[in-house]
Amino acid sequence: MNLVRAEWERLRARRFVQLMLILLVLAFGVTAATTLANSHRPTATELASAQREAADARRGLELAYEQCVAREQGRLSNEELGLDPYYTQNCADIDPGRMERLPVAADFLRGVFTFAQAALPLLYFLIAFLVLFGFLVGASYIGADLNSGGVVNLLLWRPNRTTVLGTKLGTLLGVVGVVSLLASAAYLGTFWLIGQAAGQPGAVDGEFWRSLAAVWGRGMVLVLLASALGFAAAALGRHTAAALGVIAAYAVVWELGARLVMLILDVPRHERFLLSSYLFAWLSGRMTNWDENACRGVGFGTTCDGSWYITQGPALVVLLGLTGAAVGAAFVVFRRRDLI
Amino acid sequence: MSAVVEIEGLRKTFHTLRRGRQVAVDGFDMVVEAGQVHGFLGPNGSGKTTTLRALLGLVRADEGRMAVLGERSPERLTRVAGRVGAIVESPQFFGNFTAHRTLGLLARAGGVPVARVDEVLAQVGLRGREHDRVRGYSLGMKQRLAVASALLKSPELLILDEPANGLDPAGIREMRDLMRSLADAGVTVLVSSHILAEIQLICDHVTIIARGRLVAAGRVTEVLANFDRHEVRVRADDPARAAELLRAAGLTVVDHPDHLVVGGVDDDTTVSRLLGEQGVWLRELTPLRPDLESVFLELTGTDSHPALPRQAGGPTEAMIDLDVSGVDA
Numbered sequence: 001m002n003l004v005r006a007e008w009e010r011l012r013a014r015r016f017v018q019l020m021l022i023l024l025v026l027a028f029g030v031t032a033a034t035t036l037a038n039s040h041r042p043t044a045t046e047l048a049s050a051q052r053e054a055a056d057a058r059r060g061l062e063l064a065y066e067q068c069v070a071r072e073q074g075r076l077s078n079e080e081l082g083l084d085p086y087y088t089q090n091c092a093d094i095d096p097g098r099m100e101r102l103p104v105a106a107d108f109l110r111g112v113f114t115f116a117q118a119a120l121p122l123l124y125f126l127i128a129f130l131v132l133f134g135f136l137v138g139a140s141y142i143g144a145d146l147n148s149g150g151v152v153n154l155l156l157w158r159p160n161r162t163t164v165l166g167t168k169l170g171t172l173l174g175v176v177g178v179v180s181l182l183a184s185a186a187y188l189g190t191f192w193l194i195g196q197a198a199g200q201p202g203a204v205d206g207e208f209w210r211s212l213a214a215v216w217g218r219g220m221v222l223v224l225l226a227s228a229l230g231f232a233a234a235a236l237g238r239h240t241a242a243a244l245g246v247i248a249a250y251a252v253v254w255e256l257g258a259r260l261v262m263l264i265l266d267v268p269r270h271e272r273f274l275l276s277s278y279l280f281a282w283l284s285g286r287m288t289n290w291d292e293n294a295c296r297g298v299g300f301g302t303t304c305d306g307s308w309y310i311t312q313g314p315a316l317v318v319l320l321g322l323t324g325a326a327v328g329a330a331f332v333v334f335r336r337r338d339l340i
Numbered sequence: 341m342s343a344v345v346e347i348e349g350l351r352k353t354f355h356t357l358r359r360g361r362q363v364a365v366d367g368f369d370m371v372v373e374a375g376q377v378h379g380f381l382g383p384n385g386s387g388k389t390t391t392l393r394a395l396l397g398l399v400r401a402d403e404g405r406m407a408v409l410g411e412r413s414p415e416r417l418t419r420v421a422g423r424v425g426a427i428v429e430s431p432q433f434f435g436n437f438t439a440h441r442t443l444g445l446l447a448r449a450g451g452v453p454v455a456r457v458d459e460v461l462a463q464v465g466l467r468g469r470e471h472d473r474v475r476g477y478s479l480g481m482k483q484r485l486a487v488a489s490a491l492l493k494s495p496e497l498l499i500l501d502e503p504a505n506g507l508d509p510a511g512i513r514e515m516r517d518l519m520r521s522l523a524d525a526g527v528t529v530l531v532s533s534h535i536l537a538e539i540q541l542i543c544d545h546v547t548i549i550a551r552g553r554l555v556a557a558g559r560v561t562e563v564l565a566n567f568d569r570h571e572v573r574v575r576a577d578d579p580a581r582a583a584e585l586l587r588a589a590g591l592t593v594v595d596h597p598d599h600l601v602v603g604g605v606d607d608d609t610t611v612s613r614l615l616g617e618q619g620v621w622l623r624e625l626t627p628l629r630p631d632l633e634s635v636f637l638e639l640t641g642t643d644s645h646p647a648l649p650r651q652a653g654g655p656t657e658a659m660i661d662l663d664v665s666g667v668d669a
Contacts, residue, residue, distance in 0.1 A: 002448050002450070002451050005448055006445045006446070006448040006449035007449075009445055009448070010434075010445055013434075013436070013437060013441070015436050148432040149433075150432070152398060152428065153446065153489065154446075154449060155398060156396060156398075156421070156424075156426050156428070156490075157449055157450040157493075158418070158449065158450070159414065159417040159418050159421050160418055336400065338393075338398070338399040338400060339393070339398040339399065340389075340393065340398075
């Protein structure tokens, strides 16, 4: 317990952590202030106009779908609809009933912040920042300590390497978790208030909150995994820069370079070899990909869209496996390493 | 007396891509008894720090047996860690922390009462500067802070690696007084240093390491005695006649421009009596005693000259050959 408290104090007192928190508050403040400055409560006229436009848009979608179905059933021809005679379309693609969302009034309100509409992108931004925060703080926390002799000092007091490294990692995850929780509450709370006072809340029903909470929960898992990964990479490389180097090298060599090579070589379903796919799939719940090779040789007129998915389950397994392996390696190496 | 540090057959090899296989410590032995102020000497790269780090569990030994306060190291080091204070080389501290905060964090981590922080700050002479950021400290002040961190636990065994690094002469004297007072209080002190005069002043026992191997160990007085060639420096009114007489008496004489160095003199009065009886009058007769530095340089093979015995308490005045064939080098 004493060690946890000491580590918590060390982490709290670190300049880098303080700087990142200031950046978080700044990014937060700028986003909120900009949103507040560019939003107003919609007047009854604006609201009525937006609702009309939304209704028109929905009707337009329904009409397009009905015409498509009629064309499929031979009740209408392309010429009657003013389309190219050879034009074809899969009507299921434009079925309003199968769309993720239909146009709503908020889509047609200019200069009005609608919380229900903006919450998800705002949350993605917060998660991205917290992932960066966790990774950098995790890496610098152990990297600087290994580099400065702080770990050696600690081991002279507690000559148990697993305990020392485990306490550091535990404290890091605890602190990043609490910071993320507080930041999320403050961030979303602020924008909810902006929506109430200077915009409109939008359709914030139970389903909305459930969906937002699910993304938030997955985002927090990602933040903790990124923190642990940064910590492990810096512990393995004995330096903060090692973690940054690993990320930069991976991004350039694999995500860009290897992706390009796989595209040139036409590697089927190459997305499964890229970590970014699993990150995206985990955060959004599912990643849809298209395999062009899957439909080769399929006869004309046969339904084949070649789509395949990475779902959140396998994505979590990959992310947990990678982080677990890195953390495990960091502990094994640290236990055996000569601290010189 | 019981042994508080025991090292037997310690061997450690480092493997690096650049320099390949490097034997840092090669079958090294050392024993430090309770209550000693034990000097640990060796040239740069001789294996001192590796030995201390291995003893403290920071470096994994390839072979050998080590024990600290009766417990095997590193396996059972946790049992005695609270009774051992140590600094290894120059520890770095977070620059934006104050000394008080640095020690406070360590105290909390080790379960030491925070009140002890002020005591050790006073002990190492950092009171008044304890709330300054460590970034602004001189090297000497950082060294004092390191010693303070080692003293926090009120250790029974204090291991200090180069504690005088960066200290000015006044700081070195304070450090010497501090070690002496700790020894008087019953703390066993194992100190490695390059400042051999300091070691000679404060240590009662010494272990000398060279190229990873033990080359000498024992009481400082005994180690020095092994290298005493019973030499005296002689200045006489007729140096040529004096040299002739002394050689005739079976003594070894080395001529220098303004004096002679005479070896094999068991009793200093022999020289004065021998020369006086023949009407050669002495202007100076000074015993030359080896000091730790000359012994160290000779034993560790780092001397660019042959061994340089010193006038007791004074500078080197003569050059003679020392026979160290009896020493395990």
